[in-house]
Amino acid sequence: MATAAPQRRWQALCPNCGGPVEFASPASASTVCSYCRSTLLREGDTLRRIGQSSELFQDYSPVQLGAAGRFAGTGFVVVGRLQMAYDEGGWNEWHVLFDAAADATPRSGWLSEDNGQFVMSFEAPLKERAPAAESLVIGGLQMLNGTAWQVASRFSATIAAAEGELPHPPRMDSAYWVADLRSTQGEVATLEYSDPVAPSWSVGRSVKLADLAMTGLRQESTAGVKSRSLPCPNCGASLEPRLENTQSIVCPQCKSVVDISKGAGAELAAYHQNNGGEPQIPLGTTGSLALNGGTPKPWQVVGYMERVDLPESAEDEQTFWREYLLFNQIEGFAFLVDTEEGWSVVRPITGAPANAGKDTVTYQDKPFKRRWTYTAKVTWVLGEFYWRVRREERARVRDYEWRNGARLELLSSEQTGQEVTWSHGRALDAAEVQKAFALPGDRMPALQRDVASNSGGSGLLVKIVVGLLVLAILFALLRACSRDDCQDYKDTYGASSAEYQQCKRNAGSGVIYSGSGGGSYGGYSSGGGGHK
Numbered sequence: 001m002a003t004a005a006p007q008r009r010w011q012a013l014c015p016n017c018g019g020p021v022e023f024a025s026p027a028s029a030s031t032v033c034s035y036c037r038s039t040l041l042r043e044g045d046t047l048r049r050i051g052q053s054s055e056l057f058q059d060y061s062p063v064q065l066g067a068a069g070r071f072a073g074t075g076f077v078v079v080g081r082l083q084m085a086y087d088e089g090g091w092n093e094w095h096v097l098f099d100a101a102a103d104a105t106p107r108s109g110w111l112s113e114d115n116g117q118f119v120m121s122f123e124a125p126l127k128e129r130a131p132a133a134e135s136l137v138i139g140g141l142q143m144l145n146g147t148a149w150q151v152a153s154r155f156s157a158t159i160a161a162a163e164g165e166l167p168h169p170p171r172m173d174s175a176y177w178v179a180d181l182r183s184t185q186g187e188v189a190t191l192e193y194s195d196p197v198a199p200s201w202s203v204g205r206s207v208k209l210a211d212l213a214m215t216g217l218r219q220e221s222t223a224g225v226k227s228r229s230l231p232c233p234n235c236g237a238s239l240e241p242r243l244e245n246t247q248s249i250v251c252p253q254c255k256s257v258v259d260i261s262k263g264a265g266a267e268l269a270a271y272h273q274n275n276g277g278e279p280q281i282p283l284g285t286t287g288s289l290a291l292n293g294g295t296p297k298p299w300q301v302v303g304y305m306e307r308v309d310l311p312e313s314a315e316d317e318q319t320f321w322r323e324y325l326l327f328n329q330i331e332g333f334a335f336l337v338d339t340e341e342g343w344s345v346v347r348p349i350t351g352a353p354a355n356a357g358k359d360t361v362t363y364q365d366k367p368f369k370r371r372w373t374y375t376a377k378v379t380w381v382l383g384e385f386y387w388r389v390r391r392e393e394r395a396r397v398r399d400y401e402w403r404n405g406a407r408l409e410l411l412s413s414e415q416t417g418q419e420v421t422w423s424h425g426r427a428l429d430a431a432e433v434q435k436a437f438a439l440p441g442d443r444m445p446a447l448q449r450d451v452a453s454n455s456g457g458s459g460l461l462v463k464i465v466v467g468l469l470v471l472a473i474l475f476a477l478l479r480a481c482s483r484d485d486c487q488d489y490k491d492t493y494g495a496s497s498a499e500y501q502q503c504k505r506n507a508g509s510g511v512i513y514s515g516s517g518g519g520s521y522g523g524y525s526s527g528g529g530g531h532k
Contacts, residue, residue: 014038016049024079024097024106028165031080039162039170061113062209062217062244063094065164069214071109071120071207075099078111080164086157086178088419089247089261089388095166096120108167110202117332118212119188119350121204123167130191130199133177139357139413139420142181144201149181149189150352153419171195182422184362186351206350210330232258233268241384243302243327248389250382257381257389271391276380279304280338280439280446281324283383287437289326291334291345292409292426296436299326299334303383310375310394325385333386335423336433343433343447344410346425353411353422361400361411363424368400368411376414 011022017036032039038049067078080095092113100106112119127145136142136151143149156175177193186205193199230239237253239260247261251270258270281287281301288296303325308318321339328334334347353363359370378393393416400411408427413420430447433439439447 014049023165024077028079028108028167031165032162032170034163039172061092063092063111063113063214064216064218067214067216067218069212071098071212076109078164080166081162082159082166082170083161083163084157084178085160086155088155090160095164097165110204111207112204117348118207118209119204120207120212121188121190121202123200123202126199126201130193130201133179133191133193133199136179136191138418139415141356144181144189147183147187149183150356150420151179152182152352152421153180154178155418180419182350182352184351184354186349188350208330230258230260230268232256233270234258234272243384243386245386246384247387248381248385250384255382257391259388261388273380273391276306276382277322279322279324279382280443281336281433281437285437287433289336289345289432289436291331291347292424297328297331299328299331299336301325301336301383301437302327303385304381305378306380307376307378310377312374325383334425338447342427343430344425344427346410346412346423349422349424351422356413363411366402366409368402368409370398370400372399373397 011020013019014021014033014036016038017033019033019036021031021033023031063078065078065081069076076096076098078094079097082093082095084091084093094111094113096109096111098107098109107122109120109122112121124145131142131144133154136154138151138154140151141148142151155178157178158175159170159172162170162172171194176196177191179191179193181189181191183189187203188205189201189203191199191201230241231237232239232251232254234256235251235254237251239249239251239258241249241260247259249258249260250256251258254272256270256272258268260268279301283301283304286298286300289299290296301324305323305325306320307323308320311318319340321337324336324338326334326336326345332347334345337344337346349363353361353368355361361368361370374397376395376397378389381389395414395416398413402409402411410425410427412423414423430444434441434444434447
C-alpha cells in the first residue's frame with residue numbers, strides 16, 4: 001500500500017546559499033540545506049543559519065531520504081538523518097514522519113539502524129528526574145517510568161553529520177553521553193544527554209525492514225557494495241566487502257584485520273594477527289537452518305573467529321572454540337558455535353532476561369541456570385564483521401541453559417567495556433550442521449560433538465561411564481609411546497591449530513590436553529541492534 005504524502009509543507013530559501021529548503025512537518029525545528037550543508041533553525045516563517053554539518057560518509061545503508069513504509073498500520077516517510085559516531089564505530093538515526101489528518105500535526109519517530117538491525121522508537125516524557133549518566137552501571141538495573149531497565153551500554157557520542165529535516169537542532173559542537181537500556185518485555189530505551197539539564201527519553205522495539213513494507217530504498221546499495229574495492233594498508237591486496245554494514249574485514253592475502261568503519265576514502269587502520277586454523281565450514285558457504293524453531297532459512301557464513309577462555313589459575317586448562325558469523329538479508333546476523341561440548345546456533349536479542357546477574361534468569365518464561373562465568377579472548381578471525389574487531393578482544397561471559405527433554409536452549413551475556421549484550425539460541429547436533437551446509441561425510445568425525453548427550457538426566461550412571469572412559473583413554477595414552485599423543489588433534493584441527501599446539505606443549509611436560517572445561521554459547525555483538 002502506498003504511503004500518503006505529508007499534507008502540509010513549508011518552503012523557504014537557504015539564507016546562506018539561496019537554495020530551496022522544504023519542511024514536511026510544521027513541527028520540525030531544524031533542517032540541513034542539501035546544497036551547502038548549512039544547519040538551519042526555523043523561527044516562525046524565517047530560517048537562521050546556526051552551523052555547518054560535515055559531509056556524510058558512504059555507509060551503504062539501504063535506507064535513504066524519501067523512503068516510505070508502514071508501522072502499526074500507519075504510513076511514514078523518511079525525512080531526515082543523524083549520522084552518529086563513537087569510539088567503537090557509528091550508527092544511523094533516521095527521522096520518520098507519520099501520516100496525519102489534515103488538521104493534525106504529524107507524529108514523528110526514529111528508525112535506528114545498527115549492526116544490520118532496526119529499532120523504531122518514539123520520544124516520550126520522563127516522569128521523574130533523569131539519572132546522571134555517570135551513575136548508570138553497565139548490567140545494572142535502573143527504575144524509570146515505573147519499569148526496571150537493564151543498562152546495556154553507556155558511551156560518549158557525537159553527531160558526525162546530518163541531513164534533511166529534524167525535530168530538534170542538532171548539537172554538532174561537542175560529544176555527549178548516550179545510554180542504551182533494555183527491558184524484560186523486549187523494549188529498548190535511550191537516554192540522550194545532548195541537553196544535560198533535560199536529557200531526552202525514547203522507547204521502542206526491534207523491527208524487521210521487511211515487515212515495514214518499505215519502498216524507495218536505495219536499490220543500488222547491494223550492487224555498490226559488491227563493486228567497491230579497497231587496498232589492504234599492509235600488503236596492497238584488494239579488499240572487497242560484500243555486506244553493507246561491514247566494519248572490519250580480514251585481508252585474504254596477509255590475514256591482517258582492517259578497520260573500514262569510516263568508509264571508502266578514509267585512512268584504513270589494520271593490525272597483523274598470528275596464525276590460526278581454517279574453518280571447517282568455508283567462508284561463503286550457505287546453509288539452511290531454523291534458529292529457534294519455525295521454517296529453516298538460508299544463512300551464509302561471512303565471518304569466522306577462534307576464541308579461548310582465560311583461566312583464573314595456572315592449574316586450569318584453556319578451552320578453545322570457534323564461532324561462525326552467519327548472515328541472512330532479511331533476518332540479519334546469527335552465530336554458529338562449535339565447542340568441545342557440541343554445536344549451537346544463537347543470535348543477539350533486543351531485550352534482557354529477568355533477574356539478570358543471578359544464578360537463574362528468566363527469558364520467554366523459562367528458567368535458565370548459569371553454568372559458566374569466564375573471560376573470553378579472540379585469537380584469530382577471517383572474513384567480514386559488523387563491528388570493529390580489536391586485537392585480542394576480551395569479554396566477560398556468562399552462559400546459561402534451559403533443558404526440556406532432548407531440547408537444550410542457551411542464553412549468554414557478554415560484557416565488553418561499557419556494553420553488555422544478550423544472545424539466545426539452541427543446541428544442535430553435528431548431523432544437522434553437516435546436512436544444513438552440505439558438508440562432506442568424511443568431515444563428520446571432526447564435527448561430532450553432541451552437547452545433548454553430554455549432560456543432563458542420566459546422573460550417576462553417566463558419571464561412572466565417563467569415568468571409566470577417561471581411565472581407558474589414560475591407559476591407552478600411557479601405552480602409546482611409539483605414536484604422537486596429539487595426532488588426533490592434528491588430524492582434526494590441523495598442525496597450526498590452538499588445540500594441537502597446546503597438546504604438544506603439555507605433552508612435553510607430561511600432561512595430555514583433554515579439551516575439557518568451559519565453552520561458549522557464543523556470539524559477540526557490539527550492539528545487538530539496539531537503539532543507541
